[in-house]
Amino acid sequence: MTMTLTVPPRATEDRLTGLPVAIIGAGPIGLAAAAQLLERGIKVVVYEAGDHAGAAVTQWGHTRLFTPWEHLIDPAARRLLDAGGWVSPVSDELPLGSQLVRDYLAPLAATTELAPRIRYRSRVTAVSREGMDRTRSTGRASTPFLLRIQSTGETIDVLARAVIDTSGTYSTPNSLASSGLDPLGSSGGGAFVSHALPDVLGAERARFAGRRVLVVGAGHSAANTLLKLAELATEEPGTDITWAIRGADPVRVYGSDGDELEERGKLGGRVHELVRSGAVTLLDRFEIERLDESEGACAVTARRGAAPASVTVDVVVNATGFRPDLDMLREVRVSLDEIVEAPRALAPLIDPNLHSCGTVEPHGVAELAHPESNFFIAGMKSYGRAPTFLLLTGYEQVRSIADELAGNHAAARQVQLVLPQTGVCSTDLGSGGAGCCAVEPATSETMWEANSSAETTGADPKSSGCCA
Structure with missing residues (x-):
């Protein structure tokens, strides 16, 4: 593996x-x-770990969003697309994730303005300052950022004047164990674990048909999978569905009748009926400790209150949510809330014990700033482990950041955003299928879930949340 510096050190005063x-x-x-x-005349380069725009979204492309098209398109992106003759999707339709990529992200990435600026198969593994680790302060703000990138078999270093991390959280799921650590047990136990939002009725059908399935998580990604599994069970005899949550009551899933996103509002009632009818077995207060291979199946060991508990299944769906990858940011100065791992000023506004998607206050660069000058985390990753993210929120975040970097500091702090009111935030499945708030499951951006401090409310601390 070779290492090269694509931009040489600068000798000029303004580096x-x-x-x-x-x-x-x-x-x-x-x-x-x-x-x-x-749009503000600022030069950009986009680094994407996947081989196309929206690569993370593609991984859950079979899932239907519960947000209509009118709330999924960034205004500046629309202006860029419209200039090239793009035909906008019908505003009130609810797209699948695959349609979001095909009809919006792919055309946007292909515009003459953006296409030359995107570097695919380029995974950012670390961010620092050129010649400066996080302990050095003199001249720090005027020193270029250095990004280390793994790209097509080589490692390269590139320089930038500012960094916006919108890498999402989809590639870093929470652990199945209630401790937040990897479960104890044999190495073979991990072979039975599925990612969140598996394509139960499509590409992954054979893995679930006629099998004993345990879905873990108290959020709407879990609920989406439960509904798909229930449909599969009507077609494939022997498909057995168990749902495990850490809390005492899946109130976050059952939700609210007052949700302004109609399709999301239908989700809770349908899952509740599956539990009442016995189609889904609910295990509450189920805190997983171990996964072990046992005679070709997975033995899941837990505690249920003070008593030991266990269940043996063929597949475990990890719908416990996601967390930000912070290892890549060890050499930059970030200020994060110690609970949800969001920027410190943003954390109180998105506390999942107090807020849903619709009650998060509008926010921008003032709440997203870190001690590291001109470094920002935006999108789903900015919410850390909180589950209340909507795409509309992320679009306003980056609009504010763009104004700040363009020197229009007043505009950057005039944040206005109206969000749908809701008592629940997450993926939904209505008459057309499952959905996600507005996406960002993650290398790029994306869905998610995770709640860190729901003990006092009875919610699952790892319940799923909205998209990114």
Whole structure:
């Protein structure tokens, strides 16, 4: 593996001159950030770990969003697309994740303005300052950022004047164990674990048909999978469904009748009926400790209150949510809330014990700023482990950041955003299928789930949340 520096050190007094803003992730928020910056005449480069825009969204492309098209398109991105003759999807339709990629993200990434600026198969593994670790302060703000990137078999270092991390959380799921650590047990136990939102009725049908399935998580990604499994069970005899939650009551899933996103509002009632009818067996207060291979199946050991508990299944669906990858940021100065791992000023506004998608206050660069000058985390990753994210929120975040980087500091702090009111935030499945708030499951951006401090409310601390 070779290492090269693609931009040589600068000898000029202003070392930032001519350098681009680096955006990590070519998902909905990353591409929106690029469109906003280009509209202000700012040079950008987008680094995407996948081989196409919205690669993370594609992984759950079979899932239907519960947000209509009118709330899924960033204004600057729309202006860029419209200039090229793009035909917008019908505003009130609810797209699948695959349609979001096909009809919006792919055309946006292919525009003449954006296409030359996106680097695919380029995974950012670390962010620092050129020649400076996080302990050095003199001249720090005027020193270029250095991003280390794994790209097509080599490792390269590139420089940037500013960094916007929109890499999401989909590639870093929470643990199945209630401790937050990996479950104890044999190494073979992990072979039985499925990612969140598996394609139960499509590409992964054979893995679930006629099998004993345990779905773990008290959020709407879990609920989406339960509904799909229930449909599969009517077609495939022997499909047995168990649902395990850490809390005492799945109130976050059962939800609210007052949800302004109609399809999301239907989700809770349908899951509740599955439990009442016996189609799904609910295990509450189920805190997983071990996974072991046992005679070709997975023995799941837990505690249920003070008593030991166990269940043997063929597949375990990890719908416990996601967390941000912070290892890549060890050499930059970030200030994160100690509970939800969101930017410290943002955390109180998104506390899942107090807020849903519709009650999060509008926010922008003031709440997203870190001690590291011109470094920002936006999109789903900015919410850390909180589950209340909507794409509309992320679009406003990057609009504010773009104004800040363009020097329009007043506009950056004039944040206005109206969100749908809701008592629940997460993926939903209505008459057309499952859905997600507005996406960002993750390398790029994306869905998610996770709640960190729900003990006092009875909610599952790892319940799923909205999309990114």
